[in-house]
Amino acid sequence: MSIKEKVVDKAQAASQAARGLANLDTTTKNEALLAMADALEDSSDFILNENQKDMKQGRENGLNDALMDRLLLTEARLEKMANGLREVAQFDDPIGEVTGMKKRPNGLQIGKVKVPLGVIGMIYEARPNVTADATGLCLKAGNAVLLRGGSEAINSNQAVTEVIAKAAYKSGIPTGAIQLIETTDREAVQVMFELNEYLDVLIPRGGPGLINAVINNSTVPVIETGVGNCHTYIDNEADQEMAQEIVMNAKTQRPGVCNAMETLLVHSEIAEDFLPEMVTKLQEADVEIRGDETVQRLVSGVQPADEEDWSTEYLDYILAVKVIDGFEEAVDHIHQYNTKHSEAIITDNYHKARKFLNIVDAAAVYVNASTRFTDGGQFGLGSEIGISTQKLHARGPMSVNELTTTKFVGYGDGQIRE
Structure with a gap:
């Protein structure tokens, strides 16, 4: 199977799972998040061993100290990742929240309701904690997620994804909702840029080279994040x-x-x-x-x-x-x-x-x-999926509410337009 076929298969699976996620009850989502948190801590030895493979490769490849710090996982950082998921479980569920309901002269009631974005594609560098943070936030907001981490963290990302996905599915999250692209070939990113049929938004998180590449090449809508001068x-x-x-x-x-x-x-x-x-x-x-x-x-x-x-x-x-x-x-x-x-x-x-x-x-x-x-946790928003530096849809730390959109709903009793 070609790289393109593998990526498309994962995107299709995420899209299929997103339908079930959109109607999933809050209790199931919260129980899944708590189970994912426990699984991270219970599997710490496995995850840290895989992370050490990435650290060793990073040293051999000459990664600078700042990147090595981003890449490193420790018991304390795993505990922080787990607690981040537990914190997200405590958030109010935004899905289904109705705002601005008004009754028209003909009796038709028109309002807005918060709904998931659908399938969120994440392209990120170095930080394996993003794998857990992004997944937790996406699931709480009813979204499936397609993850593509950097090659420098491939072993860590695979380990974290394996652990949290298994716990999530066992707790009732639709199978396929958590997808990680496991190839480090850059062709996979190019494929993601054109998956409009399956991806609703792409969020890049990394350096200016990565972010600019996504903005300039993606036909999927992009939320720009994070370059901080x-x-x-x-x-x-x-x-x-x-x-x-x-x-x-x-x-x-x-x-x-x-x-x-x-x-x-x-x-x-x-x-x-x-x-x-x-x-x-x-x-x-x-x-x-x-x-x-x-x-x-x-x-x-x-x-x-x-x-x-x-x-x-x-x-x-x-x-x-x-x-x-x-x-x-x-x-x-x-x-x-x-x-x-x-x-x-x-x-x-x-x-x-x-x-x-x-x-x-x-x-x-x-x-x-x-x-x-400037951080989701410091702002009282909990874990963040990134910090948006654009002005449309979301700006600043993006948490659960920023991973939703709205649709109009109309309640009638037989009204027809004359």
């Missing part, structure tokens, strides 16, 4: 001690994720006081600083920044730093280079804070807080 602007009216703590957290707490800060903007009036100590702390944390001429003059050991640095999502211990002359210049820089993910201002000036929130175009905007909070 995130900025933090330190205003001249900022609490500098607080600003230092926020900067350290935004850059070093976990640099290989999309909500980590990649560019630091500092007002020129405080640069001489703020930057030397700030940069020293970052350098002590092994962060490479790439700065403009002013930063290089104020602090030693700074690499020159070029135009590419302002638009780069490093996902690493590298930070671009620029001194700017005021609020408006900071906002202009952000608008020119950001990816509409997460942006922050550190200031004690209420009016600047409000203006920043109003005019900066991003999925999440913060005042006096780290960009690292």
Whole structure:
């Protein structure tokens, strides 16, 4: 059987299962999610052994530290994945929720009801936890899922899928609802791009190369996620001690994720006081600083920044730093280079804070807080399937509600149109 035939077969099976999922009761879905969580913990030895195969291959292939961190599974991370599924089980079930019901003059009642999207295709890199997170969210929202993880995590993804699918089907989820494309051949991705007959949406989760490839080549509708060239602007009216703590957290707490800060903007009036100590702390944390001429003059050991640095999502211990002359210049820089993910201002000036929130175009905007909070769990949404940086359908962390659509329903008693 060819790669195309294998992918189509899996998509067909998911599409068939989606019909049953759309009408599945909440209790069955929740019991399945809890069983999947227990299965992850009960099968930890098997999953971690398979993950070590991927880690070994990753080291041999020269994956950087940030990617290796994304790839790694531990007992603690498996427990977090399991608890994420348990948390999703506690969410209200959005399917069947009726909104905006109105009675027309002729007596016909017209309203909207939330329904599943249908079959969701996920194309993602490195993180095997996405396999469980995405599956749990899709099932709770009544969707079947077709997963295509990166080649670097193939053994981990196969193990996680095998474990959770077996538990889900045993608990009453329609067989075929959880599908993993097990070939690492890129032809499989090309096939997914054209599966309009079976896939209702594609969600890419990974670096800019992956996301752009999906957006530019897919005929299946795409929800764009996650490239994060995130900025933090330190205003001249900022609490500098607080600003230092926020900067350290935004850059070093976990640099290989999309909500980590990649560019630091500092007002020129405080640069001489703020930057030397700030940069020293970052350098002590092994962060490479790439700065403009002013930063290089104020602090030693700074690499020159070029135009590419302002638009780069490093996902690493590298930070671009620029001194700017005021609020408006900071906002202009952000608008020119950001990816509409997460942006922050550190200031004690209420009016600047409000203006920043109003005019900066991003999925999440913060005042006096780290960009690292852009996360489904941190927002109280539980596990997320990704962070949408587009404006249609969903924006920001996407959880259960964002994996639904609506349809109109009409209740009548014999009305006909004249």
